[in-house]
Amino acid sequence: MKFIQTILRGIGQVMFQNNIYSGLLFLAGIFYNSWLLGLAALLGTIISTSVAQILRYSKDDIQNGLYGFNGALTGIAVFCFFEVNIITVLALLSGAVLSTFVMHFLKKLIPAFTAPFVLVTWFVIYSLLFVFKFSLLSSSETTRNGLQLFTASSNSFGQVMFQENVITGIFFLLAIFINNKLMAAYAVYAAILGSLTGWFFEPISSINAGLMGYNAILCAIALTGKRRSDFLWITGAIILSTFLNITLAKTGMITLTAPFVVTTWIILKLKNKNLG
The missing domain is CATH 1.10.3430.10 (Ammonium transporter AmtB like domains)
Structure with missing residues (x-):
């Protein structure tokens, strides 16, 4: 057990x-x-x-x-x-x-x-x-006429673990909510802001698939705090991680959660320097 x-x-x-x-x-x-x-x-x-x-x-x-x-x-x-x-x-x-x-x-x-x-x-x-000359699995690209913010946000939660599914995203949000409501609130904020930030630069299909929100969600959860200043740090991290995700992807790199890791390291360093 x-x-x-x-x-x-x-x-x-x-x-x-x-x-x-x-x-x-x-x-x-x-x-x-x-x-x-x-x-x-x-x-x-x-x-x-x-x-x-x-x-x-x-x-x-x-x-x-x-x-x-x-x-x-x-x-x-x-x-x-x-x-x-x-x-x-x-x-x-x-x-x-x-x-x-x-x-x-x-x-x-x-x-x-x-x-x-x-x-x-x-x-x-x-x-x-x-080395082994394997091919990547082809991904089915969803086509929608415009930004579907609920779908994009829910898929953003799912994409943290490579799941493009709205129901799965709801499961993930609920999983955070039952343990830490503040983290859940910041995660929703990150999913929305990350998706909206990416909307200016990326195809609608990528936004609705949640690819612009998942790194932002991880940043928000990792940096969650009760101070007013935490909101500003988290907002900065969401925007920075989204831009970093877009930039790395344009090089052809499979970004994974690297934008979250690098962004959070940077923000923590700046926070510590600011507090010191």
Whole structure:
């Protein structure tokens, strides 16, 4: 039972929710959209958490899910971008293991956030593309006549874990809300502002798919605070992460959550300098 709770916390920690019920709702949302990606999330979390236990990393960190969420994201990403076969299954397993090592190293130096997932998944993706000559799965582009703000915002929540599904996004928002209402409020604000910011520069299909809001949501949750100044820092982070997402994407890079990680590092550095 304790291991199951650790796994659910690991999934919850993708959006900074150290709560087994939040993790359960996240998992339910993924399975609602794709049973395959749900299994990938579970497998990635179990592998990365088990490796941390075998290596006897901090027991508290493991139980709080800190060694699970990067593995969860890596697992989902592999099956999101590539067909399932023996090589991609091995890539998922290897990526989940590697994410634990990278997390253990980075967390001693900086707030790691999802940086281990980003670094490991870039390595896995580009290895499969250029070494094994695999092709990326084609994505079906939704076509709508104009901005659908509710759809864009809900999909933004889903896209944190590669899910383009409005119902899944609602599951994710509810998962945050039951654990921290302030984080949920800021996350909704981020989804809307991120989508509106991207609207000036990106195709409507990308906005409605939630691709301009998910990094903004993570920034808002990571920086949530009760001070008035926190609202300004979060607003700046939302806009900066959206522009960074657009800029990196134009280079052909698969951005993942890199815009969130870099933006949050910058904002935290500025906040600390301002307070000092």
